Amino acid sequence: MEEIEKDIIFYDESKGGVTFSGGEPLMQPDFLTEMLQSCKEKDIHTAVETCGLVKSEDLARIEPYVDLFLYDLKIIDGAKHRQLAGASNRTILMNLRELSQSHDEIIIRFPLIPGINDEGEDVLQIRTFISSLRNVQEIHILPYHKGGIEKYRRLGKEYRLPGIQPPSDQKLSQIEDIFRRVGLRVKIGG
Amino acid sequence: MNERVARLRQKSMDTDATISTERAVLITEFHKQTREFSAPVRRALAFKYLMENKTICISDEELIVGERGQAPKATPTYPELCCHSLQDLDILDSREKVSFRVSNNVRKVYREDIISFWQGRSMRDIIFQNVEKEWRAAYDAGIYTEFMEQRAPGHTVLDDKIYHKGFLDFKAEIEKNLQSLDFLNDHEAYQKKEELKAMSICADAIIRFAERHAEKAQEMAQRESDVKRKKELEKIAGVCRHVPRHAPRDFWEALQAYWFVHLGVITELNTWDSFSPGHLDRHLYPFYKKGLEDGTLTREQAKELLQCLWVKFNNHPAPPKVGVTAAESGTYADFAAIDLGGVKPDGSDGVNEVTYLILDVIEEMKLIQPSSNIQLSKKSPDRFLKRACEIIRQGWGQPSIFNVDLIVDELIRQGKSVEDARSGGTSGCVETGCFGKEAYILTGYFNLPKVLEIALNNGVDPHTGLKIGLETGDATQFESYEELFDAFMRQLNHFVDLKAKGNNIIERLYAIYMPTPFLSILTDDCIRRGKDYHDGGARYNSTYIMGVGIGTLTDSLAAIKYHVFDEKTMNMKDLLQALKDNFAAQEKTRLMLWNNTPKYGNDDDYADNLLKASFDAFYDAINGRRNTRGGFYRVNYLSTTCHVYFGSVTGATADGRRASEPLSEGVSPVQGADRQGPTSVIKSVAKMDQVRTGGALLNQKFTPMLLEGDDGLQDLAHLVRSYFKLDGHHIQFNVVSAETLRAAQASPEKYRDLIVRVAGYSDYFCDLTKSLQDEIIARTEHKSF
Numbered sequence: 001m002e003e004i005e006k007d008i009i010f011y012d013e014s015k016g017g018v019t020f021s022g023g024e025p026l027m028q029p030d031f032l033t034e035m036l037q038s039c040k041e042k043d044i045h046t047a048v049e050t051c052g053l054v055k056s057e058d059l060a061r062i063e064p065y066v067d068l069f070l071y072d073l074k075i076i077d078g079a080k081h082r083q084l085a086g087a088s089n090r091t092i093l094m095n096l097r098e099l100s101q102s103h104d105e106i107i108i109r110f111p112l113i114p115g116i117n118d119e120g121e122d123v124l125q126i127r128t129f130i131s132s133l134r135n136v137q138e139i140h141i142l143p144y145h146k147g148g149i150e151k152y153r154r155l156g157k158e159y160r161l162p163g164i165q166p167p168s169d170q171k172l173s174q175i176e177d178i179f180r181r182v183g184l185r186v187k188i189g190g
Numbered sequence: 191m192n193e194r195v196a197r198l199r200q201k202s203m204d205t206d207a208t209i210s211t212e213r214a215v216l217i218t219e220f221h222k223q224t225r226e227f228s229a230p231v232r233r234a235l236a237f238k239y240l241m242e243n244k245t246i247c248i249s250d251e252e253l254i255v256g257e258r259g260q261a262p263k264a265t266p267t268y269p270e271l272c273c274h275s276l277q278d279l280d281i282l283d284s285r286e287k288v289s290f291r292v293s294n295n296v297r298k299v300y301r302e303d304i305i306s307f308w309q310g311r312s313m314r315d316i317i318f319q320n321v322e323k324e325w326r327a328a329y330d331a332g333i334y335t336e337f338m339e340q341r342a343p344g345h346t347v348l349d350d351k352i353y354h355k356g357f358l359d360f361k362a363e364i365e366k367n368l369q370s371l372d373f374l375n376d377h378e379a380y381q382k383k384e385e386l387k388a389m390s391i392c393a394d395a396i397i398r399f400a401e402r403h404a405e406k407a408q409e410m411a412q413r414e415s416d417v418k419r420k421k422e423l424e425k426i427a428g429v430c431r432h433v434p435r436h437a438p439r440d441f442w443e444a445l446q447a448y449w450f451v452h453l454g455v456i457t458e459l460n461t462w463d464s465f466s467p468g469h470l471d472r473h474l475y476p477f478y479k480k481g482l483e484d485g486t487l488t489r490e491q492a493k494e495l496l497q498c499l500w501v502k503f504n505n506h507p508a509p510p511k512v513g514v515t516a517a518e519s520g521t522y523a524d525f526a527a528i529d530l531g532g533v534k535p536d537g538s539d540g541v542n543e544v545t546y547l548i549l550d551v552i553e554e555m556k557l558i559q560p561s562s563n564i565q566l567s568k569k570s571p572d573r574f575l576k577r578a579c580e581i582i583r584q585g586w587g588q589p590s591i592f593n594v595d596l597i598v599d600e601l602i603r604q605g606k607s608v609e610d611a612r613s614g615g616t617s618g619c620v621e622t623g624c625f626g627k628e629a630y631i632l633t634g635y636f637n638l639p640k641v642l643e644i645a646l647n648n649g650v651d652p653h654t655g656l657k658i659g660l661e662t663g664d665a666t667q668f669e670s671y672e673e674l675f676d677a678f679m680r681q682l683n684h685f686v687d688l689k690a691k692g693n694n695i696i697e698r699l700y701a702i703y704m705p706t707p708f709l710s711i712l713t714d715d716c717i718r719r720g721k722d723y724h725d726g727g728a729r730y731n732s733t734y735i736m737g738v739g740i741g742t743l744t745d746s747l748a749a750i751k752y753h754v755f756d757e758k759t760m761n762m763k764d765l766l767q768a769l770k771d772n773f774a775a776q777e778k779t780r781l782m783l784w785n786n787t788p789k790y791g792n793d794d795d796y797a798d799n800l801l802k803a804s805f806d807a808f809y810d811a812i813n814g815r816r817n818t819r820g821g822f823y824r825v826n827y828l829s830t831t832c833h834v835y836f837g838s839v840t841g842a843t844a845d846g847r848r849a850s851e852p853l854s855e856g857v858s859p860v861q862g863a864d865r866q867g868p869t870s871v872i873k874s875v876a877k878m879d880q881v882r883t884g885g886a887l888l889n890q891k892f893t894p895m896l897l898e899g900d901d902g903l904q905d906l907a908h909l910v911r912s913y914f915k916l917d918g919h920h921i922q923f924n925v926v927s928a929e930t931l932r933a934a935q936a937s938p939e940k941y942r943d944l945i946v947r948v949a950g951y952s953d954y955f956c957d958l959t960k961s962l963q964d965e966i967i968a969r970t971e972h973k974s975f
Contacts, residue, residue, distance in 0.1 A: 006793050009915060010869050014908035 001038050008044065017045025017067070026054040029061065036065035049109070052092035059095055068105040070140075071096055075117050076125035084116065093129065100133040108139040112175065114167050123178055131182050138185040141175060143167050191554045192490075194251050195497040199555065201249075202262060202504045207522060208291040209274075209282060209510070210259040211299045213266030213457065216240050218307050221270075228381075230388035230705040230722060237458050237708055238395035244457070246406045248426070251419075253498045254445055255403050255426055256453050262505035265290060268460040269304050271704070272314035272340045276301060278512045287957050288520055290510050313704055314339050314512070317696055325692040327658045331651045332839030333641065334689050334735075335634040335832060337462055338696045340511050342704065343724060344461020347468040347527065347617045348712060349626025352447050353477075356436035357393040360711050364390045367717055382720025385727075388707035389717065396454045396708065397435045404430035441477040441487050445499050451712065452526075458708045460509040462632060463525040463618040467560075468625040470528050471545040478544050489547065496551045503560040520831070521953050523558045529615040531574055532565035532594045537612060539569040546577060552588060553581045558945060558952050565594040565615050566914060572907065579906045583897045585925035587947030592616050593914040599881050600919075604824065606730055619828040619950020620856075620885035620920045621734065627714045628730040629723050629819065630884065633693045635736045635832040638743040638808065639853055640840045641685055645678040646766060652841055660684050666763045671755040675747070679807050686735070686811040690823065693733060697818045701725035724819075731821030734884055737808050738829040738836055741854025744790040744801040745845035745863060749783045751800065769842045772849045784846030791859025793870040798877045805878050813882065826885040827857045830949045834961050852965040855949055856887030861968040868892075868909060868972045876916035883919065887950050891924040891969045905975050922947050924966070931955065931967045 004018055011017045018039055025032050025048055032048070039046045048062065049070040073096070074089075075081045081089040100106055108130055112118055130136050144166050152159040167175075172188055179186045191199065220239040224232065245260035259266055267274055274282075276297060283292040309315070317339050318326070329336060337343075368386045373379045404427045411423035425442075432439070433447035448467055455465040467473070481487025508524035530548055532540040552562045564570075564578045578589055594615070600622050601611035614624040623630035641659075644651060649659035662677035701724045710716035710723040721727030753759045760779070773780040788796035808825055815823040829836075837852035845860060847853075854860045857875050864871045868890055880886045897906055906923070913921050924947045934941035938956040946955045946966060955963065 006873060007869055009873075010908070010912050013912040013915060014905070016908075 001035065004035075004039065004044065005042065008042070011044055015045070017047065019047040019049060019070070021049040024051055024054065026050055026058050026062070029055075029058040033062050033065070036062055040065045052095050053087060053089075054091075054095065056091075056095050056098060059099060063099070063103060066103075068107065069099065069103060070107050070109050071099070072109050072111065073126055073129070074111060075122055076129050077122070080122075097133060100135055104135055106133075106136050108136060109142055110139055111142045111144070112167055112172075113144045113161070114164055114171070116164075118167060118171065118175065123175055127179055127182060127184075130179075130184065137183075138187070139179050140187045140189070141172065141179075142189065143172060191497055192494060195494060195501070198249075198251060198498065198501045199504075199557070202501045203557075205263045205505075206291050207263045207265055207289070207507045208259075208293070209279065209296050210261075210264035210266050211296050211304070212244060212260050212264075213240060214269045214304050215299060216243055217268075217270055218304055222307070228384040228388075229703060230385045230707050231391070233458075233705050234388035234391035234395070234707045237392050237454075238398075240457055241395040241399040241454075242402075246402050248403065248406055248410060248423075252501070253422065253426065253442070253495055254449050254502055255407070255430070256446075256449050256502070258453055258457055258506055263507060265507050265509055266457070267304075268342075268509065269308040269312060271312060271342060271460060272512050273305060273308040273312045274300065274510075274512050275305065282510050287959065288522055290507075313342075313699065316699055316703065320695050320699060321692045322688070324658075325688050327656065328685055328688050329692075331640070331654065331656070331658050332637055332836055333644075333658070333685050334636045335835075336692065336696070337632050337634050338700065340460075340513075341462050341509070342459035342706065343629065343631040343700060344455070344459060344465065344706075344709065345463050345618060345621070345632055346461075346629060346709070346713065346723075347466040347529075347615070347623060347625040348448070348451065349468065349613055349714075350473050351626060351712065351714075352434060352437075352451055353444055353473045354437055357397050357434050357711075358436060360717070361390055361393045363717050364393070364711075367720060371720070378720070385705065385707065385710070385722055386717070386720050388705065389711045392454075392458075392708040392711060396450060399454070400430045400434060400450050404428075438477065441474060441481050441492055442495055444474055444477045445495055449499060449502055454708050455712070456506070459704070459706055461709070463527075464506070464508070466525075466527040466617045468527070468529050468615060468617070469532060469540070469613075471530050471542060471548050472532070472534065472540055475542045475544045478547075492544075493547060493551060496548060497555055500551060500555045500557060500560065504557045506559070521558075521948075521951070521957065523561065523951050523953055525618050525951060526560040527617040528560050528562045529592075529617075530562065530564045530589065531567070531570050532615055533567050533569060533598070533612050535609040535612045537608075539567065539571070540565070541570055541574045545574065549577050549581065549589070553584075556586060556945070558954065561951050562589040563592055563616065564589050565592050565597070566910070567594045568914075570594075575907050575910065576903060579903050579910075582923055583894075583903065583906070583925055585894060586945035587922060587924060587952035590620075590920060590922040590947075590950070591910055592620070592920050593918055596881060596914070596917050596919055597622050599917075600884060603881055604730070604732065604822070604884075610729070616885060616920070619830060620887045621826060621828070622884040622919075623732070624730055626712065627728060628732065629713065629726075629728040629821075630730070630732040630734060631697075632734045632736060633696075634689065635738045635829060635836065636685075636689065636808075637739060637836040637840065637853070638682075638737055638804070639739045639746060639843055640836065641681050642678050642743055642746055643841055643843070645674070645681045646769070649681070652770060653839060665766060666761075668762065671751045674750060675803065675807075678747075679811075682807055683811050689735060690812075690815055694818050697724070697733070701818070726819035726821070728819075731817065731819040732884065733817040733819075733821065733823045734826050735812050735823065736829070737825060737827045738833055739840075739853030740801065740804055740808075740827060740857060741790055741860045741863070742843055742845060742847060743804050744797060745787070745854075745860050746843045746847075747800045747804065748789065748797040749787045749844040749846070752787050752796070753783065765844060769844065772842045773846075780846045780848075783844060787845065789845070789860065789863040789865075791864030791871050791874045792866040793873040798874050801874070802877055802879075809882055824884045826883045828885060828887040828950050829853070829855050830951070831959075831962055833949075834959065834965060838961075852961060855965070855969075856889060858887070858889050858969070861965060862970050864970045868975060869912070872909065872913045872916065872918065872921075876913065876918050880917055880919045886919045888913075888918065888921045889924065889947055889949065889969070890921065891926075891966075891971045893927050893971055893973050894925050896973060896975070897925055909975065920950075922950075924969070928967050928971055931963070935960075935963055935967075
């Protein structure tokens with residue numbers, strides 16, 4: 001908390017605050033709740049970045065202390081999600097739907113990976129899902145970049161997305177348009 | 191920019207700097223034939239002789255006229271201050287970087303006429319004859335430098351007076367003061383009379399200088415076949431007949447009036463940091479507005495005229511030095527400063543349309559001279575900051591950003607009136623002053639880590655084995671950190687005493703031998719007091735000593751406190767041995783000191799509290815001492831390129847720095863020691879109580895990617911505003927990747943036009959010495975906020 005407080009001057013000036021990110025911050029729900037509570041006591045804006053694959057009661061527990069959720073949405077198709085991410089997305093979608101019933105500030109973060117989830121179908125499904133939520137108005141598209149390759153190499157890990165090129169600007173603006181058309185605010189990068 | 195400006199700019203950039211003997215010959219002639227006068231009158235007559243006899247140069251296509259030399263980049267010398275030897279001239283001619291072409295004729299003139307006359311008579315010779323032996327020993331050891339041994343004090347900025355008054359008006363004021371001298375009761379009346387007479391002679395001289403340009407322009411117009419240029423030359427003649435004799439009536443005349451005054455100051459003496467227009471946007475605004483209203487001026491014309499003035503600044507390299515310092519390349523930049531925005535004397539926001547116009551000019555001209563900055567107040571509009579950030583983002587280090595709210599506080603703290611404080615700003619690198627009303631003279635850099643080195647060696651300089659300090663005890667016997675710090679403070683006070691004694695002598699030498707009556711006309715209240723700028727004539731008189739390497743000092747103290755006294759990971763004896771051996775065969779020790787020690791710049795109170803203590807020690811040693819001009823000594827923190835020189839004479843330091851490597855720069859953390867991002871740097875630096883300084887220089891380096899897009903721009907602006915909320919004085923950015931800099935080092939020919947921020951100024955990267963290039967590359971490159 002001391003480290004967080006050191007930067008209060010910058011939060012005030014830039015209307016910013018603390019973002020709890022990860023890994024998955026909700027893997028440590030007790031610590032996260034405690035930190036969020038302390039931030040709210042000090043009037044510091046809080047954001048939590050989550051992949052959504054968490055217990056719904058944990059999400060409910062932190063919700064009162066979170067100003068903004070940054071919620072990852074990768075793929076809507078259940079089978080495809082299981083195949084690529086190694087787990088079902090049922091919980092993810094359910095949690096998001098539930099959260100959007102009660103929470104106003106949610107931004108969807110959509111990691112766009114060419115050849116994996118950049119085809120019309122996947123994108124449209126994401127759009128349809130977002131449109132069906134009560135109160136989500138903004139999406140950040142996170143285009144794939146190669147920054148991880150070197151990191152994996154240094155960690156001695158196998159990099160499993162070889163040969164993928166970052167999406168072209170043209171492709172990005174096409175996808176941006178798809179979301180804009182239904183009135184969503186879109187930002188590339190985040 | 192239009193085609194004319196593009197051609198003028200290109201020509202200025204393509205022209206080599208040369209050494210011109212015209213001034214040296216004229217000044218020598220004058221001194222040979224002159225009879226005895228009082229010093230001010232003698233100096234005034236010398237000025238008049240120069241103004242009446244120097245070559246008048248009007249180049250093709252230019253609109254603002256006047257050169258210090260007989261042609262652009264022809265750089266005069268000032269043998270009455272310091273006389274170049276033939277060897278100096280050879281070094282200037284042959285050195286790889288920032289060279290000045292020296293023709294055989296120049297060598298001949300120097301050999302036959304100049305050197306023999308000035309040897310032993312120049313100010314530099316007189317200064318070295320008059321300072322104490324101990325002063326000289328500390329100077330030779332690199333504890334401090336001395337500004338006035340090669341260049342005159344100067345170091346000041348003009349206010350708005352020449353835009354309201356002509357030199358006939360100044361003459362009338364001088365006359366009035368002459369008339370009211372009281373020879374019965376005022377024992378200084380005679381000196382005042384001589385000083386005022388001298389000012390009056392200088393006023394005539396500058397009017398004559400302008401007239402000679404009018405005559406030349408008229409003559410050229412008569413011969414000119416091109417109708418358009420003929421008209422321009424006639425216009426130039428008209429302008430030069432009117433200003434600076436009278437107050438300017440329009441935008442063009444205002445710029446030309448400034449330029450004549452500028453040339454007057456830098457011809458009279460080789461003043462430090464040239465001379466500066468200061469709040470040019472504010473001074474020009476009434477002329478701009480009037481011109482636009484009555485249809486005699488368009489925005490494009492105003493821009494063209496400003497750009498023509500910019501070329502003029504670029505035509506004037508800093509006068510080259512002599513002796514050992516000539517071997518170091520230095521810079522062509524002469525630090526003329528333009529301050530944009532700020533607050534008006536009534537406290538209201540000073541940003542106007544000309545501010546934005548000048549920002550456009552800066553962006554298009556992309557020249558290292560003049561140096562430009564923005565004075566940001568909490569009242570300044572965000573648009574102003576954003577526009578400046580857009581230019582900064584391009585990566586060549588201009589404009590720099592100053593916190594005018596703090597600057598006003600600094601000046602008020604020093605006892606200045608609130609109106610005078612608001613008319614002030616910064617010049618040189620980051621130095622605070624009241625424009626047009628203050629002689630705020632820089633006297634030299636002060637090597638803080640070297641003082642610690644002397645303290646650790648009981649008064650001996652390990653570099654030479656000479657004892658130059660006090661015996662403050664054997665460091666291996668110190669039982670606490672406090673004992674060590676006490677020894678440091680005693681050495682510090684000793685060397686500040688020496689420095690101040692030297693300054694007090696040098697100030698008097700300038701007051702007695704080298705008055706500057708022309709500059710005195712321009713500085714309130716020299717006329718009213720009948721006193722010279724060098725002799726306390728200004729309303730305010732400050733003497734600055736500039737602390738260098740406070741980052742290196744802090745980290746070294748932190749390393750000793752942490753490893754020797756708190757954690758006891760090593761003892762003092764071993765540490766001193768490691769420093770003495772320059773960590774030879776002790777890389778592990780060095781890496782421990784470098785990596786496992788609290789460091790300044792990371793928002794870590796362990797180190798930052800030592801910064802505060804070091805700051806207080808330097809402040810207490812200097813601030814409030816009386817100088818000989820009725821003013822006070824003050825501190826500020828800037829290093830220009832001196833952290834490289836000081837590093838070269840300072841042995842290995844306890845923070846893990848090897849011998850001879852550069853010290854930290856300005857108030858910036860040690861290069862590479864700030865590892866927690868820019869917000870932590872800002873928090874650490876702001877722990878220094880900067881309101882008690884007259885300037886503190888912080889440089890930060892960003893990767894270009896970080897500042898991309900609107901978000902990048904916003905983030906940069908927020909960072910600046912946050913630092914200023916914390917009472918930071920100045921911040922500036924290099925936005926260029928280390929990769930690019932390394933590529934430029936490898937193939938300079940491909941990166942000729944790469945400009946970087948060095949310290950309080952920008953320069954061509956390829957013109958910097960290798961060690962300075964390396965130092966800039968070593969600075970931490972922030973990749974995220």
